[in-house]
Every structure is written in C-alpha cells, then in structure tokens.
Amino acid sequence: xxxxxxxxxxxxxxxxxxxxxxxxxxxxxxxxxxxxxxxxxxxxxxxxxxxxxxxxxxxxxxxxxxxxxxxxxxxxxxxxxxxxxxxxxxxxxxxxxxxxxxxxxxxxxxxxxxxxxxxxxxxxxxxxxxxxxxxxxxxxxxxxxxxxxxxxxxxxxxxxxxxxxxxxxxxxxxxxxxxxxxxxxxxxxxxxxxxxxxxxxxxxxxxxxxxxxxxxxxxxxxxxxxxxxxxxxxxxxxxxxxxxxxxxxxxxxxxxxxxxxxxxxxxxxxxxxxxxxxxxxxxxxxxxxxxxxxxxxxxxxxxxxxxxxxxxxxxxxxxxxxxxxxxxxxxxxxxxxxxxxxxxxxxxxxxxxxxxxxxxxxxxxxxxxxxxxxxxx
Ligand SMILES: Cc1cc2nc3c(=O)[nH]c(=O)nc-3n(C[C@H](O)[C@H](O)[C@H](O)COP(=O)(O)OP(=O)(O)OC[C@H]3O[C@@H](n4cnc5c(N)ncnc54)[C@H](O)[C@@H]3O)c2cc1C
Numbered sequence: 380x381x382x383x384x385x386x387x388x389x390x391x392x393x394x395x396x397x398x399x400x401x402x403x404x405x406x407x408x409x410x411x412x413x414x415x416x417x418x419x420x421x422x423x424x425x426x427x428x429x430x431x432x433x434x435x436x437x438x439x440x441x442x443x444x445x446x447x448x449x450x451x452x453x454x455x456x457x458x459x460x461x462x463x464x465x466x467x468x469x470x471x472x473x474x475x476x477x478x479x480x481x482x483x484x485x486x487x488x489x490x491x492x493x494x495x496x497x498x499x500x501x502x503x504x505x506x507x508x509x510x511x512x513x514x515x516x517x518x519x520x521x522x523x524x525x526x527x528x529x530x531x532x533x534x535x536x537x538x539x540x541x542x543x544x545x546x547x548x549x550x551x552x553x554x555x556x557x558x559x560x561x562x563x564x565x566x567x568x569x570x571x572x573x574x575x576x577x578x579x580x581x582x583x584x585x586x587x588x589x590x591x592x593x594x595x596x597x598x599x600x601x602x603x604x605x606x607x608x609x610x611x612x613x614x615x616x617x618x619x620x621x622x623x624x625x626x627x628x629x630x631x632x633x634x635x636x637x638x639x640x641x642x643x644x645x646x647x648x649x650x651x652x653x654x655x656x657x658x659x660x661x662x663x664x665x666x667x668x669x670x671x672x673x674x675x676x677x678x679x680x681x682x683x684x685x686x687x688x689x690x691x692x693x694x695x696x697x698x699x700x701x702x703x704x705x706x707x708x709x710x711x712x713x714x715x716x717x718x719x720x721x722x723x724x725x726x727x728x729x730x731x732x733x734x735x736x737x738x739x740x741x742x743x744x745x746x747x748x749x750x751x752x753x754x755x756x
Contacts, residue, residue, distance in 0.1 A: 384668035386479050394483045395499050409465040411654035413745025414458040416661045422752040425475045433463035442560035445608040448730035455737045458744040464572050465657050492526050494637040518644040527636040539626035540712045544583040550616030552577050560605050566709045567604035569613050582709050587623050594618050626650040633687035647694050653701035662748050663690045700742040
C-alpha cells in the first residue's frame with residue numbers, strides 16, 4: 380500500500396518480499412476493514428474489486444448466555460465495516476504495483492537493512508540499494524526492527540494465556556454479521572470471507588496441538604459455544620484450513636531510527652479480537668506516505684519528525700480497545716467464577732447502554748484516519 384501511495388505522488392520505491400507471490404496471496408489472515416481503510420483504498424484507486432465483492436456490515440452480534448445481542452454500528456456512528464480478506468487486498472495491491480511497472484521482488488534472500496542501504500539476493504544476484512528512506516513493513520518476525528540498536532527502542536508487551544484455533548470452511552455464512560461469543564467453555568467467533576466461505580475461531584491453549592482437533596471435534600465445540608436460544612447456529616461444511624494464532628500485545632517505540640521507519644506489525648501487534656492489525660498497518664503507511672510526499676514536494680521534515688508520535692497515538696488507542704475486547708470475551712486460565720460473572724455483567728452493560736454500545740462501535744469501525752487524501756471521521 381505504501382508503494383502505491385508513493386507511486387501516486389511520483390516517488391520511486393523498491394519493494395522486497397522474501398516469500399513467493401503465491402504464498403502471500405494464499406496466506407489467509409485478517410478480514411475486517413475499517414471504513415477509513417476502505418476509503419483509503421478507494422481514493423488510491425485500488426478499491427474497485429473491494430467495492431464490488433466486499434461484504435458491507437453495519438453491525439456485529441455479541442452472544443452470551445445463549446442469546447445474541449446486536450450492536451448497530453451504522454445507527455450509532457454512521458459508519459460500517461467491510462469484510463474482504465487480507466489476501467484479496469494483497470492480490471489487488473500486487474496487481475496495482477505490476478501495472479505501474481515499478482520494482483517488486485518476490486523470493487528475495489538474505490534481506491538486510493541499515494539506516495540508508497538495503498541489500499538482498501535475488502535470482503542469484505546480489506543487490507545493494509542506496510535509499511533516501513527505508514520503510515520496515517516486514518511484520519513482527521522481519522529484520523527491520525532487529526536492525527535498530529536495542530538502546531534506541533523501548534518495548535511494551537503482554538502475552539495472553541490463550542490462542543485462537545481458526546478454521547476456514549466451505550459453508551455459506553448463516554449470519555449476515557460477525558458473532559462474538561463468550562461461553563463458559565471459552566470464546567468463539569463466527570465470521571466469513573465470502574458468500575460461500577465461513578471463518579470460525581475457538582479459544583484454545585497457546586500451545587494447542589492441532590492433531591488433537593479432528594474436524595468433528597472442532598464442529599462440536601463450535602456448536603456448543605455458538606448455538607443460541609433463537610435457533611441460530613453456523614452452517615457446517617468441509618474444513619479447508621486449520622491453524623492456531625497466538626495472542627499478543629506489543630509496541631516498540633519510537634517507530635523510527637534515522638531514515639528507517641517501522642510500519643505495521645514490525646512496530647506493533649494487537650490480539651485479533653478487535654480486528655485492528657491490518658487497519659493499523661494501513662493507517663501507519665498513509666501517515667508515512669503523506670510525510671514522505673511533503674519531504675519531496677516541499678522539502679518539509681516536520682511530518683517525518685512527527686511520524687512516530689502520530690502513529691503511536693492511534694496505535695495505543697487500538698491497543699486499549701483490542702485488550703478490552705479480548706479481556707471481556709475470553710476465559711483466562713487464572714480466572715474464576717467471579718471473573719466470569721463480571722464479564723457477563725460487562726457484556727450486559729455493553730449491549731444495553733447506548734453510551735457503552737457507541738464506545739464499542741466507534742472503536743470497531745475505526746477512529747479517525749489521517750491519510751494522503753485528508754482525514755476520515
Ligand atoms: C494467522 C493470523 C491471523 C490474523 N488474523 C487477523 C484478523 O482476523 N484481524 C486482524 O485485524 N488482524 C489479523 N492478523 C494480523 C494482521 O494480519 C496483521 O496485523 C497485518 O498483516 C499487518 O500487516 P503488515 O504489512 O504490517 O505485516 P505482514 O502482513 O506480516 O507483512 C509483512 C511482509 O514482510 C515479509 N517479510 C518478513 N520478513 C521479511 C524479510 N526479512 N525480508 C523481506 N520480506 C519479509 C512477510 O513475508 C510479509 O509478506 C492476523 C495475523 C495472523 C498471523
């Protein structure tokens with residue numbers, strides 16, 4: 380996305396990815412786009428398929444004690460969210476990049492960055508690129524953050540005593556909107572990727588062994604945790620993918636070292652309960668593209684200097700929201716019946732008070748996003 384926003388400003392960039400094109404296109408991860416992310420993609424000219432195929436949702440359900448309660452985002456905030464797989468976003472951005480003819484290297488080896496150079500091997504050839512700036516958009520396990528001296532970075536983090544077992548199933552979604560459920564046996568989430576594919580998650584142990592979860596057991600547990608008094612339940616179908624996703628909150632500050640700027644998961648991780656990871660990455664690069672454009676166009680340094688603080692203000696709000704949603708909806712292994720009753724009381728409050736519902740809704744649809752085309756509210 381950064382490469383595309385820079386292209387629109389007439390700024391050259393080289394994109395280096397260590398995986399193959401097929402791998403990044405098939406990697407199923409996030410799927411909830413905030414309205415600001417949708418707006419950014421549309422204004423950047425990469426939103427046609429998203430507008431055609433994305434599923435616009437105007438709310439979510441919170442389920443507990445066998446009942447579903449709807450939070451109406453549209454009515455509370457005037458905004459909605461869009462379900463469109465992260466891999467579809469990646470596919471559209473790769474196509475847009477290819478159309479510009481600007482460099483995009485897949486399957487690069489031995490990628491290394493310093494403050495002003497990027498080296499990598501591609502097609503058996505060594506490349507050494509002198510860079511005005513480097514954007515470390517290489518995720519939590521990438522090499523950009525570890526390239527910054529540890530004395531320059533301060534890290535804040537928290538691990539959670541649970542993870543998500545996620546499946547992708549060939550089954551038509553049985554609800555038009557996501558269902559987040561707290562059950563005595565733990566959290567479950569009903570979600571979807573398309574009119575034919577359902578995405579479902581179960582709270583599990585961080586070291587959960589997948590072989591202990593044959594398909595029948597997954598469905599049985601999902602039905603137990605999601606089934607509702609109103610008769611609603613997910614449709615079942617062949618399971619296409621199964622995996623365990625860890626949960627973590629992490630922030631590295633500042634998001635800059637000289638000419639190296641960190642963006643997205645390279646600088647921060649949120650537990651997926653608030654659906655913020657992909658959206659935060661989009662927010663970072665829109666701020667960065669604007670700062671770089673001001674540098675090249677008007678010789679301005681100030682926006683580059685403000686980059687880290689501007690992003691972190693949003694990142695910490697998303698951290699708070701993601702932590703809060705996670706704490707409200709999961710059963711911690713060190714929790715007891717008091718905690719469960721307190722969580723139920725919180726859910727009852729959140730689904731009955733307009734003030735509380737609005738607070739959840741405005742965070743979920745996305746806080747104002749500053750981007751190259753202005754600010755969305
Ligand atoms: C299994 C899973 C499920 C998730 N589900 C959700 C969800 O439901 N909702 C949500 O909001 N978020 C979810 N997330 C988080 C979300 O996917 C991330 O927040 C988002 O991908 C961040 O984007 P990014 O561009 O910063 O990093 P990435 O998307 O991780 O992109 C970084 C890229 O850098 C490449 N790379 C890594 N190392 C190197 C290197 N040394 N050299 C060159 N390239 C390198 C990687 O291959 C990758 O393509 C999930 C994450 C995972 C892993």
